[in-house]
Amino acid sequence: MSWGVMAQNMGWGLIEESWRKGPWTAEEDKLLIEYVKLHGEGRWNNVARLAGLRRNGKSCRLRWVNYLRPDLKRGQITPHEETIILELHARWGNRWSTIARSLPGRTDNEIKNYWRTHFKKKGNATSQNQEKSQARLLRRQQFQQQQQQQQQQQIDMKMIMSLIEESDKKLPIFTQFKQEIVYPGALEEQGFPYSISNGYEASSEDMTLWDGLWDLDDFQGKSTTRANNQHSLASNFY
DNA sequence: AACTTAATCAACCGCGCAGAA
DNA sequence: GTTCTGCGCGGTTGATTAAGT
Numbered sequence: 001m002s003w004g005v006m007a008q009n010m011g012w013g014l015i016e017e018s019w020r021k022g023p024w025t026a027e028e029d030k031l032l033i034e035y036v037k038l039h040g041e042g043r044w045n046n047v048a049r050l051a052g053l054r055r056n057g058k059s060c061r062l063r064w065v066n067y068l069r070p071d072l073k074r075g076q077i078t079p080h081e082e083t084i085i086l087e088l089h090a091r092w093g094n095r096w097s098t099i100a101r102s103l104p105g106r107t108d109n110e111i112k113n114y115w116r117t118h119f120k121k122k123g124n125a126t127s128q129n130q131e132k133s134q135a136r137l138l139r140r141q142q143f144q145q146q147q148q149q150q151q152q153q154q155i156d157m158k159m160i161m162s163l164i165e166e167s168d169k170k171l172p173i174f175t176q177f178k179q180e181i182v183y184p185g186a187l188e189e190q191g192f193p194y195s196i197s198n199g200y201e202a203s204s205e206d207m208t209l210w211d212g213l214w215d216l217d218d219f220q221g222k223s224t225t226r227a228n229n230q231h232s233l234a235s236n237f238y
Numbered sequence: 239a240a241c242t243t244a245a246t247c248a249a250c251c252g253c254g255c256a257g258a259a
Numbered sequence: 260g261t262t263c264t265g266c267g268c269g270g271t272t273g274a275t276t277a278a279g280t
Contacts, residue, residue: 021250022250058266113246
């Protein structure tokens, strides 16, 4: 491979030694700033020779444009800037340098990175959120079903216990209850509140509570919250 | 506390364009 | 018209940090 070809492969400018790569040091930054102060922006291939940097022109320009320029605005993208980015991207697509011109102090690289990490993800997030909410609904239904079963069992057990207690005094009812186990409907005929054992239906208040709760976490290993609320729900019922 | 995963951002790379020789 | 050089742009990579398990 010739030196010319090699130089092309390595970036701009002729190669003197091997170009340095990777993160810039404070010393290199200082040299580059000094160079720009003296010679202005441009002629980046001269930087290595004139500033004593072992960086190619391309790398120097990038460092200056994206990091060292004094007019750069530091800090997070503001909501206003975010709106502009969204609008301009909708209009121009991935023309980051064009978008950057409308945002003083922001670089194309910065905007590009911001968009990729925020908006590109948000595009997918719509379907992801749908999947999440579906899964959440399913989990809630399953949980409520389980709750209903448990509570029904508890109610039935209470009923059985009270009936057994009653049976000592009112033997005929207990006998009839025993019949109910074999012949459903017998108790209902006696005006017994059978419907209560058909299952617990959560009140709208409970539903609100659960909605909030299920939005709070995604039911991922937060058993403490679940256990506490399970307890409070049970308390509400009794 | 250790490990894994996700998010962020600086820097690199390849390509293409414009102007000069 | 062709080649070379300087430069800018957009895509991608890799290191670091934060958050979660």
